[in-house]
Every structure is written in structure tokens, then in C-alpha cells.
Amino acid sequence: MTQMTQIDGDEVERVKVLIVGGGVVGLSASLFLAQHGVPSLLVERHAGTxxxxRARGVSGRTMELLRGLGLEAAAREAGEAIAPSMxxxxxxxxxxxxxxxRSNGLVIRWLRERMMxxxxxxxxxxxxxxxxxxxxEPVLLDAARARGVDARFSTELVELAQxxxxxxATLLDRGSGARRRAxxxxxIAADGARSPVRTSLGVGQSGRGVLTHQLNLYxxxxxxxxxRGREFSMCLVEDGDLRGLFASVNNTDLWVLHVPFDPEKGERAEDFGRERCEEIIRRATGIPDLAVELKGVMPWQSAVRVADGFRHGRVxxxxxxxxxxxxxxxxxxxxxxxxAHNLAWKLAAVLAGRAGEGLLDTYDVERRPVARAVADIAGDMNDERGLMTGRSGLAMLWTMRRAFPYFVVGYGYASEAVILEPGAPPGPGATDLRGRPGTRAPHVWLSRQGARISTLDLFGRGFVLLAAEGxxxxxxxxxxxxxxxGIPLSSHRVGGDVEDPSGALGGAYGIGRDGAVLVRPDGFIAFRARTARAAPEDVLADALARILVAPALRAAGRGVSAGPWMHG
Structure with missing residues (x-):
């Protein structure tokens, strides 16, 4: 239900979080916020999804996040028309x-079937x-609206003041021309590479910059x-002055061809009309009489740029x-x-009065190093004309070696929101999923009320204390x-409400029989006690106070009056 308020005599819509951009990131942000009980208004200037x-694959880690939203099956169903390929x-x-x-080998076929x-x-x-x-995107949009997200398309943010x-925010209805304020x-600005919000804030960017200009021919x-039998993910073609990269969509009749163009040579996206694009496609396929239906042409820049800060006040x-x-x-x-997943639980905690504003600073501290790392990797996979490098065999594997960890869960965090242990802190590329604070909690199959669940299925809505048998x-x-x-904090003990049939949990998390770990709402280990501690309530209260950047929580956790401590 929309709330209204008065500002300078004008009626203004009141919302907790405004999300600018209705693409895959903005929609995901709205869903993660809804998961934590935070309503949001999402606006998107385009008429629909x-x-x-564009993006053709969801990584293993992102699928874990969709699993947490209950959307894993829906995402796979949406992808059924898209043939898996490698x-x-x-x-x-x-x-x-x-x-x-001749045909794809046994390993490729096995991997494809497993992905299916x-x-x-x-x-x-x-x-x-x-x-x-x-x-x-339609799957995410339907789920968001079903969960109470107010998603408005054909609605553009035209002014922002904090x-x-x-x-x-001043919002323009692009259909009626009406303006209203919220x-x-x-x-959350998820409004794309040319982000008007980022531009209006004057946020700089660093990195290699624009590598090349490209046309996406769909x-x-x-x-x-x-x-047939040789299905592929990408194919680089080069013949004289022609150079392009095929990306398969369904490996039957839907394709994308990326073609570079050079503005410094006077080339413009507008110069690539329908007939010219169709001829480029025929030449790239090597089939002169191929029947081609051009569905869309989208210019874009192959670039490496990272914003100089992901938080700017309340944006x-x-x-x-x-x-x-x-x-x-x-x-x-x-x-x-x-x-979006990293940010959502932090916004929810601050909005509910359970965390200090400092917790929101950890969004930049945790996510910007990851962005820099993967942007550099993606940039290294670029060739001199902005297409994916055409290296083959061992050379390609060597290039990809840095990328592989991120396809699963290769990133760690080191911030105030983690009680780090001695030694080098985890960071981008961290793959040692052994219960170390700052890394994603390890996956172990458990049993609960006779049902097989993953430890990851226990996380997602609040903090979780996961303890060994003792x-x-x-x-x-x-x-x-x-x-x-009042902090959302649940607990699970092996031998209590969950069983560990394989006996693997203690070893996977690096805890003894009387040890425990505290897991953040985003599934990352926040604190680990390898064994029992004296005064465990005080230990946990201190840990949560540090993680949530809320010093008053120490006293509240001990049952001592702490003044205006709020807990929702």
C-alpha cells in the first residue's frame, strides 16, 4: 500500500527503497529486499523487460541465490528453450x-547434460x-510483483536530491507525461552502464576505459x-576485413553476432542498416543465400570501468x-x-533499526574489490578488437584459470561486517570454503524432518547460528x-533439529564437537568459534555488535538497559 506525505505543501509518495532500473539487477534487488520484508518501488524507463x-548464463553462485528465493526451478524452466552449449x-x-x-566429445556432452x-x-x-x-527478467518481474514489489515501467527518474x-526523486510517466515526486x-541505482544517477552524482570511474565499440546483431x-552434434557457445570468425563473434542462443535458429566498428575511422552504428547487417551475417556464416530475419541491432561498448565508490550518501x-x-x-x-544480494540484508537491518549506518559502508568495502577483479579478468579475455580472445587449447585455459573460481563462488569479504581470523584476509578469488569468516558458508547435505537439505537452505532471511553436536x-x-x-537469529544444532548423515559438517566448517559458526543473512561466515567459549551470550553479543556496527547491542544482548536501542 503506497503511503503519502507532505513536502513543501505537495503530496509526495513515501517509500523505503527506490530502485532505479528494471533489468535483471534491479529486479533481483527488489526480490532480495522483499525476502527481508522491505517494500520497494522499482522504476524503469522502458516499456517492458x-x-x-544479452546475458546468456547464470553462474552457480547466482543460482544459489535464486534457490534461496525459491526461483531455481523457474529459472531452469525459462532456460529450457535455450540449448545448453559449451x-x-x-x-x-x-x-x-x-x-x-566431427562432434562434441564425451566430456562436453556430459557437462551439457549435467547442466540441463x-x-x-x-x-x-x-x-x-x-x-x-x-x-x-520476466520470471523475476512476475515473482517481484507477486511478492508485493511496486514495479512501474515507462517511468523515468528525471531528478534526484538527497x-x-x-x-x-521526481518521476516522469513517459506515457502520460505526468510528473510526481517520491x-x-x-x-539503489541499477540503471545501466551509462547510469544517469551515477552521472548526476558526479561519480568518477577508473579502469582501462572503452576498449572497442560493438554492434550486437540479434x-x-x-x-x-x-x-547439430557440434553445438557451441561462441565462435570467432575472421576473413579479411570481416571479424565477428557468434554467440549461440538456442543452437537452432536464434543467434547473436557481435561486430566491432571504429568511430575513429568514421564508422557509426547508424551506418549499419538492415541490408548491410544481413549481408554481414551471411558472410560470417559462410552461407550466401541464408534466409535471415534481423530481430534487433544494439550498439554497445566493450569497456572496463569501475565506479569510484559504490555508496554515495543514501544512494x-x-x-x-x-x-x-x-x-x-x-x-x-x-x-x-x-x-544486490550483499546490499539488501544490510539495508533491511539499518531500516529496522538493528544496525548502525556504518554497516552500509561495508557494501562498498566488500563488493568493489570483487568488481575490480572480475572486470580485469573480463578485460584480459578481450582481444585487440574488443571480441573474446581467439586463443585456443592451453593458452585459453591459462587465460581462463583466473575466471573459473568466480563461476562457482570465488569471492571473499574482509570488512567490519566480518570477525576475521588471524592470517591473510579472504578477498576476490577466495575458494577455500572451509568455514573461514569472510567466505561463503560451505555446502553440506543435512537432514531435517526426514527431508534432505543443504546447509545453504538454512540461510537467507536472518542470521543463523550453526552448531556441531555438542x-x-x-x-x-x-x-x-x-x-x-529482536534480531532475526535462528539456531540449528546437529543432532537437534538437523542431522548430519555424512558426519561432514564439523570438518567442512572447521569446528570441533562443541563449536559453532555465525552466518550472515547473505550466507557468508561472520564469526567462528572452533570450540566452546566461556559466556557464549556475551561472545555472540559482542560479535553481532561488531558485525552490525551497533555498539549498543553489546549491552542489549546482555540484558542491560542500552537507551534507545531499536529492534524493529
Missing amino acids: SIHP GVYKGRSLSEVMASR RGEGSPKSPTSPCRVTQDHL DAEGVT RADYV FRADLTELV FLAGDAAHVMPPWGGFGANTGIQD GDAWCEAARTLARRT
């Missing part, structure tokens, strides 16, 4: 490349999913027989507004969704602390 495939090839034309290949089934790995209960952005108490506590052409940058990177490796959308004191301390403070 994306009509271009392999990056190179040749003079697509026809020549296909003619040189959504089978997990020892590190995760799920696996990557191949689904294009134009199919995924003060110490909130942000005032007042939000916080704003087209329909029946190439089923050409690629937060996410997705392409925060970091731009070449699409090779599929980092852009996945990194953006992970941005950790009763930790669980009792967590229950007492939750009761005194």
Missing part, C-alpha cells in the same frame, strides 16, 4: 568451423543455468543441421551502474545480482540473544 538475449571455436566462417568438427539436469557439485547444491536475460534524512530512505536463421550503485566489463565470461549480470550452549545463547534484541 529486455527484448535482447566450447569456443575459431575459423574463417561458421560453416568452415562446423565442417572441421541442474546437478550440483561437492561445493554446491545447484549448478549453473543457461538462460538468456530476455527469458529470465539530504540527511532521505532522497527525493521520498525514499535509500536509492537474428533468426535456421542453422540446425549445420551445428548505492549496483550492476553496470557500478561496474562495466566485457561480456566474456558472463561476469556482468552475475556480479550485479550478487551486489554446541547446545551456543544455541541457547543465540535464542536468548534473539529474544532480548
Whole structure:
């Protein structure tokens, strides 16, 4: 239900969080906020969701986040029309490349089938999913609206002003031309690579900058027989002055061809009319009489740019507004969704009065290093003309070695919101999922009321205290602390409400029989007690006070009057 307020005699709409941008990142942000009980208003200047495939894959880590939203199955169903594919090839034309290949090998076929089934790995209960952005966004939008998100398309943010108490936004209805104002506590800017919000704030960017200018030619052409048994992900073609990169959509009749152009040579996107684009496609396929239906032409820049700060007062940058990177490796959308996941629980905690404003600073501290790392990797996968490098064999594997960890969960955090242990802090590329604070909580199969669940299924809505078999004191301390403070904090003990049939949990989390870990709402380890501690309530209260940047919580957690401590 929309609330209204008066500002300078004018009626203004009142919202907790305003999300600018209705793409995959903005929609994900609205869903993660809803998961924590925070209503949001989402505005998008376009009339609907994306009509271009754009991002074509959801990483294993992002699928874990969709699993937490209850959308894993829906995402896979949306991707059923998109044939899973692997392999990056190179040749003079697509026809020549296909003619040189007999069929995909046993390993490739096995990996594709596994992806189709959504089978997990020892590190995760799920696996990557191949689904294009134009199919995924409607799934996210339907879910967001079903969960109470006020999502308005054809609505453009035209002015933004913030003060110490909130942000005032002027919104334009692009259909009627009507303007209205909204007042939000916080704003998430997920409004793309050219982000008007970022520009209006005067936020600088750093990195290699624009590498090349590209045209995305989205087209329909029946190439089923050409690629049957040789389905691929990408194919670089080069013949004389022609250079382009095919990206398969469904490996039958939907494709994208990336073609570079050079403004310094006087080339413009406007010069590529329908007939010229269709001729480029025919030449790149090597089929002169190919029937081509051009579905869309979209100019874009292959660039590496990261914003100089993801938080600016009450405005937060996410997705392409925060970091731009070449699409090779599929980092852009996945990194953006992970941005939103990191930010949502922190906004919820501050809005509920359970955390200090300082917690919001950890969004930048945690996410900007990850963005820089993956942007550099994606940039290294670029060749001199802005297409994915055509290296093959061991050279390609060497280039990809830095990318592989991020396809699963290769990132760690080191900030005030983590009680770090001695030694080098985890950071981008961290893959040692062994219960170390600052890393994603390890996946272990458990049993609850006879049902098989992953440890990851326990996380997502609030803090979780996960204890080994002898950790009763930790669980009792967590229950007492939750009761005194109102902080969403649940506890689970092996041998209590959950069972550990494999006996793997203690080893996976690095805790003894009477140890425990405190897991943040985003599934990252915040604190670890390898064994029992004296006064566990005080230990947990101190840990939460540090993590939430809320010193008064120490006293509240001990049952001592702490003044105006708020807990929702």
C-alpha cells in the first residue's frame, strides 16, 4: 500500500527503497529486499523487460541465490528453450568451423547434460543455468510483483536530491507525461552502464576505459543441421576485413553476432542498416543465400570501468551502474545480482533499526574489490578488437584459470561486517570454503524432518547460528540473544533439529564437537568459534555488535538497559 506525505505543501509518495532500473539487477534487488520484508518501488524507463538475449548464463553462485528465493526451478524452466552449449571455436566462417568438427566429445556432452539436469557439485547444491536475460527478467518481474514489489515501467527518474534524512526523486510517466515526486530512505541505482544517477552524482570511474565499440546483431536463421552434434557457445570468425563473434542462443535458429566498428575511422552504428547487417551475417556464416530475419541491432561498448565508490550518501550503485566489463565470461549480470544480494540484508537491518549506518559502508568495502577483479579478468579475455580472445587449447585455459573460481563462488569479504581470523584476509578469488569468516558458508547435505537439505537452505532471511553436536550452549545463547534484541537469529544444532548423515559438517566448517559458526543473512561466515567459549551470550553479543556496527547491542544482548536501542 503506497503511503503519502507532505513536502513543501505537495503530496509526495513515501517509500523505503527506490530502485532505479528494471533489468535483471534491479529486479533481483527488489526480490532480495522483499525476502527481508522491505517494500520497494522499482522504476524503469522502458516499456517492458529486455527484448535482447544479452546475458546468456547464470553462474552457480547466482543460482544459489535464486534457490534461496525459491526461483531455481523457474529459472531452469525459462532456460529450457535455450540449448545448453559449451566450447569456443575459431575459423574463417561458421560453416568452415562446423565442417572441421566431427562432434562434441564425451566430456562436453556430459557437462551439457549435467547442466540441463541442474546437478550440483561437492561445493554446491545447484549448478549453473543457461538462460538468456530476455527469458529470465520476466520470471523475476512476475515473482517481484507477486511478492508485493511496486514495479512501474515507462517511468523515468528525471531528478534526484538527497539530504540527511532521505532522497527525493521526481518521476516522469513517459506515457502520460505526468510528473510526481517520491521520498525514499535509500536509492539503489541499477540503471545501466551509462547510469544517469551515477552521472548526476558526479561519480568518477577508473579502469582501462572503452576498449572497442560493438554492434550486437540479434537474428533468426535456421542453422540446425549445420551445428547439430557440434553445438557451441561462441565462435570467432575472421576473413579479411570481416571479424565477428557468434554467440549461440538456442543452437537452432536464434543467434547473436557481435561486430566491432571504429568511430575513429568514421564508422557509426547508424551506418549499419538492415541490408548491410544481413549481408554481414551471411558472410560470417559462410552461407550466401541464408534466409535471415534481423530481430534487433544494439550498439554497445566493450569497456572496463569501475565506479569510484559504490555508496554515495543514501544512494548505492549496483550492476553496470557500478561496474562495466566485457561480456566474456558472463561476469556482468552475475556480479550485479550478487551486489544486490550483499546490499539488501544490510539495508533491511539499518531500516529496522538493528544496525548502525556504518554497516552500509561495508557494501562498498566488500563488493568493489570483487568488481575490480572480475572486470580485469573480463578485460584480459578481450582481444585487440574488443571480441573474446581467439586463443585456443592451453593458452585459453591459462587465460581462463583466473575466471573459473568466480563461476562457482570465488569471492571473499574482509570488512567490519566480518570477525576475521588471524592470517591473510579472504578477498576476490577466495575458494577455500572451509568455514573461514569472510567466505561463503560451505555446502553440506543435512537432514531435517526426514527431508534432505543443504546447509545453504538454512540461510537467507536472518542470521543463523550453526552448531556441531555438542554446541547446545551456543544455541541457547543465540535464542536468548534473539529474544532480548529482536534480531532475526535462528539456531540449528546437529543432532537437534538437523542431522548430519555424512558426519561432514564439523570438518567442512572447521569446528570441533562443541563449536559453532555465525552466518550472515547473505550466507557468508561472520564469526567462528572452533570450540566452546566461556559466556557464549556475551561472545555472540559482542560479535553481532561488531558485525552490525551497533555498539549498543553489546549491552542489549546482555540484558542491560542500552537507551534507545531499536529492534524493529
